[in-house]
Amino acid sequence: MEKLLENIIESNRRYTVQGELASYIPELTKANKDALGIFITTLNGEEFYAGDNEIKFTIQSISKIISLIIAIMDNGKDYVFSKVGMEPTKDSFNSIIDLELNDLNKPLNPMINAGAIATVSMIRGKDKDEVFSRILEFTKKLCGNEDLKVNESVYISEKKTGSRNRALAYFMKSTSIIEKDVEEVLDVYFKQCSIEVTSKDLSKIALVFANEGVSPWSEERIMPKEVTRIIKTIMTTCGMYDASGEFAVNIGLPSKSGVGGGILAVAPGKMGIGIVGPALDEKGNSIAGVEVLKDLSHELELSIF
Numbered sequence: 001m002e003k004l005l006e007n008i009i010e011s012n013r014r015y016t017v018q019g020e021l022a023s024y025i026p027e028l029t030k031a032n033k034d035a036l037g038i039f040i041t042t043l044n045g046e047e048f049y050a051g052d053n054e055i056k057f058t059i060q061s062i063s064k065i066i067s068l069i070i071a072i073m074d075n076g077k078d079y080v081f082s083k084v085g086m087e088p089t090k091d092s093f094n095s096i097i098d099l100e101l102n103d104l105n106k107p108l109n110p111m112i113n114a115g116a117i118a119t120v121s122m123i124r125g126k127d128k129d130e131v132f133s134r135i136l137e138f139t140k141k142l143c144g145n146e147d148l149k150v151n152e153s154v155y156i157s158e159k160k161t162g163s164r165n166r167a168l169a170y171f172m173k174s175t176s177i178i179e180k181d182v183e184e185v186l187d188v189y190f191k192q193c194s195i196e197v198t199s200k201d202l203s204k205i206a207l208v209f210a211n212e213g214v215s216p217w218s219e220e221r222i223m224p225k226e227v228t229r230i231i232k233t234i235m236t237t238c239g240m241y242d243a244s245g246e247f248a249v250n251i252g253l254p255s256k257s258g259v260g261g262g263i264l265a266v267a268p269g270k271m272g273i274g275i276v277g278p279a280l281d282e283k284g285n286s287i288a289g290v291e292v293l294k295d296l297s298h299e300l301e302l303s304i305f
């Protein structure tokens with residue numbers, strides 16, 4: 001397995017030069033564009049890795065699945081999906097047009113920025129610090145890593161330059177999708193996107209989904225089975241932005257990517273996969289990371305379809 005992973009990483013490194021770092025968050029341009037790594041944790045407790053699997057990066061959009069879990073556990077699925085839809089989109093992750101033109105009168109799904117910001121607004125807590133601390137503690141539990149922290153420079157960079165996310169959020173306040181103070185909701189959103197992880201952390205989170213919500217190392221049920229079913233479905237249809245359809249055909253694993261270069265992929269009943277590769281394609285997915293997953297899914301026949 002280790003040999004297979006090394007071969008897959010080395011043969012796909014060439015794609016990194018074709019991608020770009022996310023530059024709309026200035027701090028993300030400091031990442032190493034050539035990096036590519038993978039970490040796999042299996043349900044039998046085995047770990048396999050190759051490439052630059054140890055580098056740290058910010059979780060970005062992958063955090064959207066974590067806030068969705070908490071919002072559903074706080075409010076139930078019917079309430080959450082009364083404010084956020086569950087339809088895929090053909091537009092980009094930060095699309096404004098989707099918000100005004102779709103006839104649902106709510107963001108299309110919880111994986112695009114508008115939907116994720118609305119989801120964060122539904123998480124309970126007496127103030128923004130308590131809401132964020134619930135998200136951070138839950139993330140630590142999901143990956144069994146007590147040391148997770150926010151990358152302060154990325155957080156400040158996002159907060160300073162997040163005009164588009166502000167536009168989305170204020171629009172949703174005007175239509176009553178967001179009921180709380182907009183700046184407080186955004187502050188939590190920027191912070192959750194700036195949590196720093198490794199490919200190992202992502203593989204551990206994915207493993208909890210692969211095990212239907214029970215942590216394989218502590219045997220604690222972290223979320224109801226029904227919630228894992230909802231999240232895996234939303235990841236499959238919407239997790240790779242507007243490339244989710246093609247990704248489902250070529251790879252066939254519930255997955256979520258982030259503009260920090262991470263991809264979390266779930267092979268149900270088998271393994272959790274974490275990828276890092278900060279060079280992105282034009283849709284915002286790790287360009288070489290997608291190729292790595294394509295080869296891996298093919299070699300190990302992992303597609304769920």
Ligand code: GLU
Pocket residue numbers: 059060061062093094113158165193257258259260284
């Ligand atoms: N923090 C990023 C943003 O809001 C997340 C986007 C992403 O990873 O797709 O723009």
